[in-house]
Amino acid sequence: MGMMGAACSDPCASAPTPDTGDTVPTDWTPAALSDDIPVASAAPGQLGPHDLAIWRSASGRIAAWADRCPHRGMRLSHGFVRGERLSCIYHGWGYGEGGQCVRIPAHPELTPPEAIRVPVFSVAEASGVIWVAEEAPDGPPPEFPGVVAFRSLQVSAAPEALAAALGGTGTVIETVLGGAQVVALIQPLRGGAAGLHLLAPEGSDPAALDALSAEVEALRRRVEAAEEMTA
Amino acid sequence: MSEGGAMRDQWYPVGMTKQLTAQGRDTMLMGEPIRVALAGGAPSVTDGTGRALPVIDRFGHVWTSLGQPEKDLFTIPEVDQPGRRLVDVGVCRVRCSPLRAVENFLDIAHFPFVHTDILGSEPHTEVARYEVEIRDDVDEVWATKVKFFQPQAAKSAEGGITTDYMYRVCAPTCSVLYKTCPPKPGEWDVIALFVQPLTETLCDVWPYMALYDDDAEMTDLIHFQQMIFVQDRSVLENQLPALLPLDPGREIPTRADMTSIAYRRWLKRHGFTYGAQLVAA
Structure with missing residues (x-):
């Protein structure tokens, strides 16, 4: 597991053109939308078999850590953010840069040993999407010009079935949905489910976004119904 | 060997x-269906095959065992003292190991974060050194000289006080705590946690209290304690792994966790491993 987080929240100036109907060329996995993790908050996420605590510091720094406090196993995604630290909700143990424990409230005078450290994953933001990886990938995650992050849905169907319903294969699909040119990012989830992170055209008006929402929810119902039939 | 090992008895x-x-x-009970009923005016418990299980009626609760208990159920002598109000709080179902539920009950360091502004508050987070022992004569875990600052230690407490505590583990899924009693200095309020292991990762928690509190309404006393347990539940249902690790290495305790360390050691010594995780040797 990568202990060093390669935080790259800098929207890169030269955005690579995405391949259509293909997987992401690097090892990044989309895990959430940037807007869904506001400043000074934490939320649960997934990467393969790993549970993640995805959180954003007061200064806006994004991080993805193992979702487990080393003290008593409490999920860190239930924790609270103060400044640049994520603290466990159970006993308030505070963790900073690199997942290092920096504060144990029951022993305020104690400097926590270096061994008390939460495993850290690589994380980067691009096009309003939070991408995660176990090892630091070679390059940044893809940028998608002309679209912005719109919304995420969880679908109780296999990623392949979701991709097929969107008229493509792989995990990055450019398609037309509800009359809009969209980018759909598919995240494999445990239990045969999939995350769908949808990017909509920049400057879409509210009515167009409402139509897109209705269309994608209908698509989810269709995919889940088909999945139930085959199950 | 049957499911549950030494804990069956x-x-x-x-x-x-x-x-x-x-x-x-x-x-x-421990994964097996049972029926608890009133038969001829007395409590009776039967298992899935209709076999009658042993029964004790004590502390307002019915007690049973799937195995053959060698010892009588523990006693709490304080509950018989005159002037105490006995409060059955009712039941709280928690999706966690019964052993994790007891361990949480033994823990004070979480008060400022889980029971914020009730049982604890920042910056009063320090846990002073206290004493823990496994008392061989009674075969119980005891923690004494525990002190913690509490903004509202009990329903009857006005404002913050430093509360004294003693903790007692008298059975693998039962603990009794004694705490400073605001209306009656020199006496202890008694709060017990009786945990029914439904499965290794699901339990019914039956809190029980014997308090010197003449003023509060019974429903307020019950509501106060239920609020505390609902706050605990949000933690207990989100610990990984669900089973309590009895071997060192998987979790990192500190001096504040001495009671928990002794509890885990005591469980392991007795082979009380239903709801526990042991690393394969």
Whole structure:
């Protein structure tokens, strides 16, 4: 597991053109939308078999850590953010840069040993999407010009079935949905489910976004119904 | 060996005596279906095959065992002192190991974060050194000289006080705590946690209190304690792994966790491993 987080929240100036109907060329996995993790908050996420605590510091720094406090196993995604630290909700143990424990409230005078450290994953933001990886990938995650992050849905169907319903294969699909040119990012989830992170055209008006929402929810119902039939 | 090991021969709470009916109530004990009923005016417990299980009626609760208990159920002498109000709080179902539920009950360091502004508050987070021992004569874990600052230690407490505590683990899924009693200095309020292991990762928690509190309404006392347990539940249902790790290495304790360390050691010594995780040797 990568202990060093390669935080790259800098929207890169030269955005690579995405391949259509293909997987992401690097090892990044989309895990959430940037807007869904506001400043000074934490939320649960997934990467393969790993549970993640995805959180954003007061200064806006994004991080993805193992979702487990080393003290008593409490999920860190239930924790609270103060400044640049994520603290466990159970006993308030505070963790900073690199997942290092920096504060144990029951022993305020104690400097926590270096061994008390939460495993850290690589994380980067691009096009309003939070991408995660176990090892630091070679390059940044893809940028998608002309679209912005719109919304995420969880679908109780296999990623392949979701991709097929969107008229493509792989995990990055450019398609037309509800009359809009969209980018759909598919995240494999445990239990045969999939995350769908949808990017909509920049400057879409509210009515167009409402139509897109209705269309994608209908698509989810269709995919889940088909999945139930085959199950 | 049957499911549950040494824990099969221990006593467990399975219902409140005053709620029994002739028709009975179906529940579970360590993965097995049981029925708790009133038969001829006395509590009775039967297993899935209709076999009668041993029964004790004590502390307002019905106790039973799937195995053959060698010892009587523990006693709490303080509950018989005159002037105490006995409060059956009712039941709180928690999706966690019964052993994790007890361990959480033994923990004070979480008060400022889980029971914020009630049982604890920042910056009063320090846990002073206290004493823990496994008392061989009674075979119980005891923690004494525990002190913690509490903004509202009990329903009867006005403002913050430093509260003294003693903790006692008297059965694998039962603990009794003694704490400073604001209306009656020199005496201890008694709060017990009786945990019914439904499965290794699901339990019914039956809190029980014997308090010197003349003023509060019974429903307020019950509501106060229920609020505390609902706050605990949000933690207990989100610990990984769900089973309590008995071997060192998987979790990192500090001096504040001395009671928890002794509890885990005591469980392991007795082979009380239902709801526990042991690393394969």
